[in-house]
Amino acid sequence: MAETPWLTIIGLGEDGLNGLSGASRDALEQAEIVMGAARHLALLPGLSCEVLEWPVPFADGIDMLLAQRGRRVVMLASGDPFWFGAGSSVTQHLTRQEWCAIPAPSTFSLAAAALGWPLQTVSCMGLHAAPLTRLRPYLARGARVLVLLRDGAAVGELAGYLTQRGFGASLLHVMEALGGPRARTRTMKAAEYSLRDVGHPVAVGLEVAGAGQALPCVAGRADDFFDHDGQITKQTVRALTLAALAPVPGELLWDIGLGSGSVSIEWLLAHPQVEAIGFEADPRRAARALANAAALGVDRLKLVEARAPEGLEGQPLPDAVFIGGGLSEALLTRLWEILPRGVRLVANAVTLESEALLIQWQARAGGRLMRLEISDAVPLGSKHGWRAAYPIVQWRVIT
Template identity: 80%
Template sequence: MAEAPWLTIIGLGEDGLNGLSDASREALAQAALVMGAARHLALLPDLPCEVVEWPVPFADGIALLLAQRGRRVVMLASGDPFWFGAGSSVARHLARQEWRALPAPSSFSQVAAALGWPLEQVTCLGLHAAPLSRLRPHLAQGARVLVLVRDGAAVGEVAGYLTGLGFGTSTLHVMEALGGPRERLRSMQAGDYSFSDVCHPVAVALEVAGAGRALPVVAGRADGFFDHDGQITKQAVRALSLAALAPVPGELLWDIGLGSGSVSIEWLLAHPRLEAIGFEADPVRAARALRNAASLGVDRLRVVEARAPAGLEGQPLPDAVFIGGGLSDGLLRDLWRILPQGVRVVANAVTLDSEALLAQWHAQAGGTLTRLELSEATPLGRKRGWRAAYPIVQWRVVR
């Protein structure tokens, strides 16, 4: 028979011992040591074993826990430890046979049950230590979002954030200590928010409403969503570039000549498991791209302040590369040296020199060479005429 795991991670609800399963009760009874936050320990009666309060910050407690190998240890966590919980932070340090988890209903499940919301149709976010801007992609008329926040003050910050974006008529359902004797549910519009006595643990359920501008869900978002100095891949060309890059969940993009960051940001918005590294030599543009990414809810954009190809060395190898600036024969040669086979490369050219370069590389390496010509209707005297933009030559190829 396999040896029992030395660590049991127990999900604890606000009703303390009353809500625990028989297996969780048995684990507590057999434990030589129980570790948990002060709030969790206070939910349980006096325990006969050694009790250690989990330190703040949370990461400081992991080494303390790992030092207990060989003893029967219980770690207390909130609700479901593996849904925006502490379970994964600990489990990544252990072999699978060293631990087991006994979850309780998650905060999201309890909120949905309290409001009668179908959980599968609701966006769930944990923003204890994450920026509120991660809400941005989900703010659209009629959307429902469940948010876990660090404390009562953070609820006011959520209300202010929504109001500042034009969603002040959104309803906030503020829920404290769900499932326990301190449970409380109150509702108020974001623009009128005035609660000053909200206590931890707290969850907020949002019913989004208002005249705020929602982010479209497909690539080619309006240029106005991005702060820029003119160095931006324009909306229509960006949409075609993202289609050529063809992001797949879990992939990494290199964005060379980052500019405003619009291509990387739209790549990241396509799926939460996508990653991107932008290369930008101009520190002002690099900082602007990071601000754009944060304001649109994808603060995971990484920026390397260096000119390619020098900045490429030592970086994680990508699945796709976009060249929006700095195109040269030397850059392409270095990319062909660095990149493994199978990487998708998309390069846009606007000058005759860069167009000739792409034509040369297309002849050597294959791929698809496309000329994009766009025109807009503009006033022409009393009538209208077509104003042509500079044509773009786009090369897409698989290394």
Template identity: 70%
Template structure:
């Protein structure tokens, strides 16, 4: 650990030096090197230190910054560097004590102040380099969302994406260069968006509206949300399966024989810090899983194509495992030998042979064995009757 910070991360607003604290101004005045995007450097025309423009892509600047250890360095970043900003991209390479940070008001804070929105109940997303579909789980009437976007073209792309998703009636407030002399706030709708001169940096406030499907918050989302070929854990059974898997923040799931990916996608929708690996041998199904995940805002899903027994080695260790397809004695044996203590395992079976296998493992290592029988009302002549689905046997156990 360094004896004193060699790096100062300064949050810079659109008003440049006028908005900086005395501590930030002192750090810049004492610096040997000031680095930042060309836009940031231009906001400080009186620099006496060596100016080093941060390259594109951003990651290329990390080695150059680390090579400056031992010198007094100021890194310029937008607003609050640790809220969808550049701060963590840099500090993950440093030891605690090598830097200190002087944040400015965040774009989120400035936008909320302009709109009169309660920031603690507003969805805040940084979509500079992330897919717009990450917004998809949040599209519902009554929600308010603030988005940071790459540039004006990205705002037009957002409007088109909202229209395609069935949310063309969404109110859009476009907020440009907040806190500076070029600040501008304009209101439109996704359906009526026709702005051609949106300037960077830009944020957008959204109030979703339209007839697009809303992704519900509880486990057991509608089957219609998932493209599938029939190989899907149906909604009621999926809800019970996710209840047994019990996702917790930060945990990772292995979804083996993932089919449509519905279980692993719902696991990811449970919390923004959860992770999941879907294993699927069939190439067409694997492509379908990828498309489902990307469309529903779960693009962080790790997809591995291949037979589970061939690809499990080397995967990040899981906190929970779901076996939805490919259930066999060999697979359960391999899992039991490999999984860490405390890992939760859930397996569903429909065939008599798979039921017998789960019953055998339940007898050997314990856990819970649940038989799920569901029936749905359907036409029966001029009346209605119960149409039963195949019963599902679910085994859940902690390793």
């Protein structure tokens, strides 16, 4: 016989008891304990069982909840608990037999219905505790984004961020307490934002407009998107490098010799489910790379402030490796000792010594060598001529 779940996670709308399904009502009637945030508990007055208020910060309540294992417990959450909600934060500590969930319409569904937006064409983001810079890849004229925010003050911060980035003409549809009697929607341009009485919970429907610079969707973004001291894989070479690294959802990159972070950042921009670890011994470059990642919306870049190969020890093994700096015999030898089979490795060399090293290793381990020679047209008197950049030798190999 299947084990009866001791925990029921109920998605709660702003209309409280009136919006609950029959299954949710039954779970509440049978509960020995109901646990939820103060706002959620206030939507269900008159509960006859024991009530526990979920503490702030949220993580502090997980142990409280797990301590009730074996009793009939209802956990209250907003809307759909598994769409930018609290559900997975709890269920990762439980077996699948210990819990069940009864979701309500998500805030995203309610917002799309309020605005008449086809939800499948809209980007949805939960930024309750995340930086607003995560919006950066989505800021393109004509784009629509639904954003969940922590409170009214955060809406003002969003308006300021958009204006600062050149998107002050964007429309903000500020939606409070959707699905309940307090629901209201107000609309204004980001540059003209003046609301001071926005209540929680709040969602914003963003229609992006303005002269701000959008991030292109493909690798090889312009160098001026990245703050750097000259230590950067230039745009054209970076595009070829990312094509060779070939990011796939769920994969991890090691970026050895992080520099400005441009390769790791473009890897992370490829898909929200890829990860990257950068290895950089220079603290100034390390800080600059992290700042670039945050500014371009991929603050999930992880940093190891150490030289390779020493800094590689103890790190999760990658699916792809890029060597942009610090290339040496010792590094390649150590990589071949620790990397599993099937890892894609790309190394770029500009000096004769590094080029010779790659030639030796290509003879030993195989792979493909490419020589990249790029020239730009520049003024030459009253006409133009070609100015060549230093050639790059690129080695692509699978371990």
